[in-house]
Amino acid sequence: MSRRAGRRPSRPRAARGASHVGERHDVVVGPVAHGGHCVARLEPGPGDERGRVVFVRHALPGERVTVRITEGTDGDRFWRGDAVVVHEPSPHRVAAPCPYAGPGLCGGCDLQHVELAHQRELKAEVVREQLRRLAGLDVDVEVEAVPGDVDGVRWRTRQRYVPLPGGRRGMRQHRSHDVVEVDECLLEGPASDHVVRGVELSVAADGFWQVHPGAPEILLDTVLSWLEPAEGESALDLYAGVGLFARFLADAVGSTGSVTLVEGSESACQQAALNVPDATVHAGDVGEVLAGLPADPVDLVVLDPPREGARRAVVEAVAARRPRAAAYVACDPAALARDLAIFAEHGYRLERLRALDLFPMTHHVECVALVVPDAGS
Structure with a gap:
């Protein structure tokens, strides 16, 4: 399972007044949100x-629906709810392909009720809005389909079920510990190998690897084509996993160049040492490792952080090393936007952005951003 793919069920929190859970209200649905x-x-x-603002699942912009409140008290700034009756459907609404998708059922998919092409349009709108609101950037965004799924399903090469008595299995409801029994997850696909560009990489049985079968190739192609690594250059691969990017950066910079990996997982570092034997591998928190290393200049940086992003300490440590280019692989557009704003504080601008639909039927989207020094910085 991806280190990014899951979300822990929400923790119970103290009520802030009378509860409104279970109430039903007729609303006209507004814009999509992150x-x-x-x-x-x-x-x-x-x-x-x-x-009152309500965040509504299982709805589409412009629809008139009845929403059932699933979380909300008098003192909350916003409530959450499910669209349980659709009175005026969007033209982009479709029947969910999975019988376990819908209000009160499995919480793994957010967008099965939306035609696939429009899912990508909604995700692009979210990426644009996050970049505009959090980074002050006006960017044209198109979310691209990626080969490897089957009409948006059968792409999860690793899947985790909740075991139930008698050999049965289930999936959790949205923001809940409650489990819905399922026969199968429609997103589950065949297990993948770890071969990229004809090279088989070593990955532990429970180690991190992108779950969409098309992800490693398209991410690697994007990062390398944008960075254009050259013989003799130095590269820093942060949140490096088992060394997917570092393996091919090392080939590009050759014996006269250098590649340094930093990764928090000891197990992944062990695999990275096998996959990139000529690289220097540091295990530990990325920010702490960078703080303990000399701030020598580097030519290139790759960042592939978990969902919360790289954050200020890491971004500032990267900028202090004055790379000529940095490629940032992001699974959360809000975290990406916040980190791009920090890069901008330190003389780096967004040069290119690519958005990839590596998680169809869910709200998640993968972005690759190229940042370069501002002219004259």
Whole structure:
């Protein structure tokens, strides 16, 4: 399973007044938002002149639906809910291909009720909005289909079920510990090998590897073609996993160049040492490792952080080494936007962006960003 793919069920929190869970309200659904839902407002009430914001799952912008509140108390800034009746459907609405997708069922997919091409349009809108709001960037975004799935399903090369008595299995509901029994997950596909560009990489049985079969090749092609590594250059691969990028960076920079990997997982570092034997491998928290290394200049940097992003300490440590280019692989557009804003503080600008649909039927989207020094910085 991807180190990014899962989300722990939400923790119970103290109520902030009377609960409204179970209430039903008719709403007109507003724009898509980051996180697999759309924004709607309830009719204004006492002390609430604009109407309560509700994040609605299983809906589409412009639809008129009945929403059932799943989380919400008087004191909350917003509530959450499911669209349980669709009165005026969007033209982009389709029947979910999986029988376990829908309100109160498996929480793994957010967008099975949306035609596949429109899923990508919604994801592009989210990426654009996050970049605009958090980084002040106005970027044209298109989310690209990636070969390897079957009409948006059968792409998860690793899948984890909740074991149930009698050999049965299940999946968790959205933001819940409750389990829905399933026969299978429609996203599950054949297990993949770890061969990229004809090279078989060593990966532990429970180690991190991209779950979409088309991901390693397209991510590697994008990163290398944008960085254009040359003989004799130095490269830093952060959150390096088992060394997918480092393996081919090492080939490009040759014996006169150097590649240094930093990865938090000891097991992944062991695999990386096998996959990139000429590289220097550091195990540990990326920020702490960088803080303990000399801030010598490097030519190239690759960052492939987990969902929370690289964050300030790591971005500043990268910028301090003044690379001529850095490729940032991001599975969360909000984290990417925040980190791009920090890069901008230190004289780096977004040069190119590519968005890839590596997680069809879910709200997740993978982006690759190229940052380079501002002219004159």
